Amino acid sequence: DAGVIQSPRHEVTEMGQEVTLRCKPISGHNSLFWYRQTMMRGLELLIYFNNNVPIDDSGMPEDRFSAKMPNASFSTLKIQPSEPRDSAVYFCASRTGYDEQYFGPGTRLTVT
Amino acid sequence: SQQGEEDPQALSIQEGENATMNCSYKTSINNLQWYRQNSGRGLVHLILIRSNEREKHSGRLRVTLDTSKKSSSLLITASRAADTASYFCATDSGNAGKSTFGDGTTLTVKP
Numbered sequence: 277d278a279g280v281i282q283s284p285r286h287e288v289t290e291m292g293q294e295v296t297l298r299c300k301p302i303s304g305h306n307s308l309f310w311y312r313q314t315m316m317r318g319l320e321l322l323i324y325f326n327n328n329v330p331i332d333d334s335g336m337p338e339d340r341f342s343a344k345m346p347n348a349s350f351s352t353l354k355i356q357p358s359e360p361r362d363s364a365v366y367f368c369a370s371r372t373g374y375d376e377q378y379f380g381p382g383t384r385l386t387v388t
Numbered sequence: 389s390q391q392g393e394e395d396p397q398a399l400s401i402q403e404g405e406n407a408t409m410n411c412s413y414k415t416s417i418n419n420l421q422w423y424r425q426n427s428g429r430g431l432v433h434l435i436l437i438r439s440n441e442r443e444k445h446s447g448r449l450r451v452t453l454d455t456s457k458k459s460s461s462l463l464i465t466a467s468r469a470a471d472t473a474s475y476f477c478a479t480d481s482g483n484a485g486k487s488t489f490g491d492g493t494t495l496t497v498k499p
Contacts, residue, residue: 280430309486309487318492319489319492321488321489331486332486367430367431369430369431374418374480375436377421377431377433377478377487378433379423379431379432380430381429
């Protein structure tokens with residue numbers, strides 16, 4: 277398996293633009309997680325899905341953030357409109373049950 | 389605050405020395421995991437210890453778990469410069485696969 281795949285790896289956009297981050301989890305994993313990491317706030321869980329259903333989105337900072345998982349092999353995290361304070365590295369991770377989480381390489385988002 | 393809290397926040401040692409990092413948590417857990425993150429990369433799973441286990445080894449890594457004290461430690465023996473990274477503990481406590489991560493310990497191993 278290729279591991280968790282994220283795209284794009286880097287995204288630079290202007291304030292106000294829509295940003296869509298993509299994730300392909302490891303085949304067979306039934307949980308998918310979106311995290312955000314910054315120097316100031318560390319690693320934050322934004323939302324996680326179990327069997328494609330959003331279970332806990334309490335970490336989503338604002339209504340500008342939304343996430344979907346239309347099927348077991350694909351998820352998106354969308355920010356609309358983006359703001360400079362959204363600049364961070366966004367990680368997607370997947371797992372089965374309580375086994376280890378496998379993290380993707382991350383998307384480094386810069387909003388100017 | 390995060391369920392898991394690592395201590396110390398930063399640790400600097402010489403190559404060959406042992407490094408010990410600690411993690412404390414607040415509620416009952418199913419298991420506890422340790423991850424490593426190299427600068428600019430994603431987290432990589434190191435070791436998982438279940439709530440009914442007290443110690444686990446993997447190569448130069450040794451993890452202990454004390455559920456009565458709600459704490460865990462990660463020991464890296466004979467450290468190498470390549471061990472320089474941030475180390476995170478994560479606890480699982482029954483929320484459909486959700487882990488709660490601590491803030492991490494930044495380890496620097498000087499050659």
